[in-house]
Amino acid sequence: MTTDKLIISPSPHIHSGDSVEKNMYGVLIALVPAWMVSLVFFGLGALIVTAVSIASCVLFEYLIQRFLIKGRITVGDGSALITGTLLAFNLPSSLPVWIILIGALAAIGIGKMSFGGLGNNIFNPALVGRVFLLISFPVQMTNWPEPGLFPLHYTDAVSGATTLAMLKGHFGEWPSYAAMLSGKMGGSLGEVSAIALLIGGVYMLWKKIITWHIPVSILLTVAVFTGVMYGIDSTQYANPFVHLLSGGLLLGAIFMATDYVTSPMTPKGMMIFGAGIGIITVAIRLFGAYPEGMSFAILIMNAFTPLINRYVKPKRFGEVINNG
Template sequence: MNEQIHNPAQQKSAEKLLVVSPAPHIHSGDSISKNMLGVIIALIPAYLVALYFFGLGALIVSITAVISCMLFEYLIQRFLFRSKSVTIGDGSAILTGLLLSFNLPSNLPVWMVVLGALVAIGIGKMSFGGLGNNPFNPALVGRVFLLISFPVQMTSWPRPIPMNMQYLDAETGPTVLAMIKNHFGQLPETTDMLIGNMGGSLGEVSAIALLIGLAYMLIRKIITWHIPVSILFTVFAFTGILYLVNPETYASPLVHLLTGGLLLGAIFMATDYVTSPMSKVGMIIYGIGIGIITVVIRVFGAYPEGVSFAILIMNAFTPLINAYIKPKRFGEKIKK
């Protein structure tokens, strides 16, 4: 028999005890715009290095990519979706533009940069419903589209010239991975690979700058270590075995870690919240898969670089990983 509560104060207190709200019960203070800003800040060291070595070209490509991504997202939401709420203020379009430019050579024609931004936003992001619904990293969708459509322009890498004020007329040369793939040319010194004094896309040349960005995001808890460490460790172990088997044919694991888009992909592309697994175990499996596919393409495939393809392939497996690798549920009855 239930006892009736006649005291209004006691009744009000009892009603409060019966209120149940859905999780999460504690707000961490994070937001989309805050996390996007954190990643953009982490990209600043690599961007400054790109401006120093590629000069005017880096500035034109990056500004074009960012403005184009913001413009296309606004136009699609405002006129195609006829949505009253436009999300360009959350920083995701800016980040997509920056990451796209980081995956492009500094002498790429402006119209190709605009086309890549259209594919990244229009196909890679908005065609699936916008931020949070896209299964693939939008910046990589744009980059791979340009690589397949314009392979010559996307593989003509300007040589790094401090404070270079040239754009389309810059002298070009092969990347380190292209030298390894075709067995020609003298590889740059380790110091040059660390600081970024070598050919490549805007954001892949300076290992030190990218690692500074990684440290910043780990300290601010924007990302966890599971994805970047699992990718880098897998590549190091796989290429290390190949190097031990035949050091004359295969490059050392240090070269593989410091060149190409490996650090850029592992730190900034593969860790995308939307397209990566949710559980820690799932992140490690995801990272190992990216590392293996990257090495297979680099060593045995037709392209000298495979990070972009590896991340997109593992993006497709993310829903499957999330379905089978789930965190333990508290209060769940264990079947015997």
């Protein structure tokens, strides 16, 4: 029995089934452990900040695409959800709603849509939002609530010093390693629990959403740099493990620096990118004015990504030294 009209098209005629949505939702699943930890330690504040951030990011993307750009609506692909989640994970759980809205507008409007939407932005949108808020509202953005057990506080939460603030100001007693690993310490919503973040990272590696190059190169560079400084003067500088487990390093290395659009596209390029982030982060942490340098480091290296993509090429077939 003959068929109607046969389809013709150039090869290939099958597809792996991979899609933008699968990758984006995979990242969201990887973020779930960290989110659950944030609910445990920061309770109501964590819930409100995350909900407001995600909702406003998705809403702003929809509004801009529908009324300003008047183009295709792509909020369903999951990237606005991720921006919203990662922005929330960079904020203190006591941040008022109106500031979160401004941050979401900066992240989506300035960091993503003004460049042309997904695929065209140079800087990580969540970090654009976060840095925008940090510079505009330094007091609220450095008001880090103390962790509790499902606390019901929001903007009225009692704040304390984070590990990095203590390191910068040379005061206070750092949390124990157990606390740093589990997350029972001061900090932004998503950065506190090393274990939760690592679980998410392993999940993404397994699902082939990210490769190991960027996280490993960042963490290695930080470890080596801080290790050297610790070796030079152990009273002035903290040991590498404290640096690896504190602040936004793990969150940034696993989830923010590995953002597809803003990171290099070759393994060698990714290692250069990661090393740059590591060096700048440690430089700011040890010698700069801010206690945490991860956000700035990633944004600076994002700017170098097009240059890295242009000059660093993958290993071509035939370039390998032939061995019989």
